[in-house]
Amino acid sequence: MPETSTAAPAEPGTNWAGNVAYRAARLHRPASLAELQSVVAGSERVKALGSRHCFNDIADTPADLVALDRLPGEVVLEPAPDGDGGTAWVPGGARYSEVVPHLAEHGSALHNLASLPHITVAGATATGTHGSGNRNGSLSTAVVGLELVRADGELVRLAPGDPDFAGAVVHLGALGVVTRIGLRYQPAFQVRTDVYVELTWERLFADFDAVADAAYSVSVFTDWREVTQVWVKARTDEHAVVPEEFFGARAATEPTHMLPGTPVENLTDQLGLPGEWHERLPHFRTGFTPSSGEELQTEYFVPRQHGREACEALRSLAHRIAPLLQVSELRTVAADDLWLSPAYGGDVLALHFTWLPEEERVRALLPAIEAALRPYGARPHWGKLFTTGADELAALYPRMGSFRELVRRFDPQGVFRNAYLDRTVAAFA
Structure with missing residues (x-):
């Protein structure tokens, strides 16, 4: 019973x-x-x-x-046979802030983390959420196993090698409820964060690939009128020396928030102080409200080779963007083969917007931003605000047809269907 x-x-x-x-x-x-x-x-x-x-x-x-916060379960580490990393099995309701300390205690690490650790592992990977770095895939690329409850109540297990796996990792909640997720882990490492100011657009564009490749993870912050800060996160085993100048930008001499006037206590440590991977790769500490706490977010991904042109297109809209903007962040993400990943098929530049909490005005501006980025094949972040519709998204994702078929097989009655999926995936159209 x-x-x-x-x-x-x-x-x-x-x-x-x-x-x-x-x-x-x-x-x-x-x-x-x-x-x-x-x-x-x-x-x-x-x-x-x-x-x-x-x-x-x-x-x-x-x-x-x-x-899923009451569902029993704990993080279980399964070492690889060669002893170099392994698989961490994580409960479906777990947040990164609950998972990474357990890994760190065992001398292990994930390859990448998002800006804030407060999000669930299942939700972040289901929407293609990412950290950054030229050679770092999104958080979804760490997934090596899924267990989910399908629409008929059956528990289904998927692993690399299964024909549905590459389509199921970034699933948008369309296939089922994830109860357990396997993440590839590796030996732990240390990171230092250095912040630089006064980088010019001219120097950024002249050396864009070199800037993005200067460290394990690089974030460029801007208001689209000028570059405000660059956060350089270097693995200590890869970059023994971090320069006082960074492509003409000077090193900050005190902790610096990307949002002017916001207390720095909620940020992870800067000024080149080495720390464990999970205490440096996120921008924000676990115990504090991330970012400003009152905001909306939008993000688009363009092929890296079109990064300069996409930025120039947005700079032409700076007069419309700036009055609604708290800050924008530019980051790179490595290519993958996950069907609905924004980095499917090629390396991308992520163009992130943190807006003032004025949704009506932000939504009115988004079509202009999307029109400016359309020539460069911009894909929106699945979990943030955008107006791109199903037809255009299908053209941007070569495997969208395959994903629709996968949805219909897993959920023929549309139990997980909602207005969002009708607008974006149109699996039941």
Whole structure:
């Protein structure tokens, strides 16, 4: 006999930014895998709810939301036979802030982390979220195993080599509820962060590839009128000496926030102080509100070879962007073969916007930004604000047709279908 779900009327809850109010009639917090399977199999429409850090309605549904914070499980490390790394099995509801200390305690590391550690592993990898670095793939490229509950309640396991695996990693919540995820880990390493100011656009464009390749991870911050800061995160085993000048920019002499006037206490350490990978690769500390706390976000990915032209196109809109902008960040991400990854098929430049919390004005501006970037094949971040529709997205993703077929096989009745997927994937059109 299936277990009865622990369900309650949905809280009048919103996403992290407060711009999406979830419409679900019920919020479930299952305490066992069997209970989760019962909820999914018994629902007409259901979506998984993670850290609520998406800025759009990707997790919205009128029926049932499922939070996995009560589902039992722990991080389990499976060393590789050669002893050089292995697989970390992570519960579906776990956040990076809960996973990385466990890895660090065992002398292990992930290859990359996002700007903030507050997000869930399952949600970040399902949307192609990324860290940065010319040779670093997105967070999704660390995935080497998935366990998810399909629409009929069956637990399905996928691994590299399975024909569906490359399509299932960046799944947008369309295939099922992830209960466990396997991440490739490696030996731990140390990183130092140095911040530079007064880099010019001219010097950046003259040496763009060299700037991006100068360290393990490089972030360029801008308001589109000028370059405001460059954060250079170098592995100490790769870069023994970090210069006082960086392509003509000078080193900051005190901790510096990318958002002027914001307290620096919520940032990870700078000024070249070496630290463990998980204490330097994110921009923000775990115990503090990330970024400004009151914001919206948008991000687009363009092929790296079009980076300069894309930036020039955005600079022409600086007079419209700047009044709504808190800061923009430019980062590179290495290519991968995951069907719906923004880096599918080639290295990309990520163009990130942190906006003031003025959604109506931001949404009114997005079509102009997307039009400016359209000649360069810009793909939007799946978890942030954008207006690009299903037809254009299908043209940007060569395997979109294959993904639609995968969705129909895993979810023929549209249990995980919602308005977001209808706008972007149109699997049931």
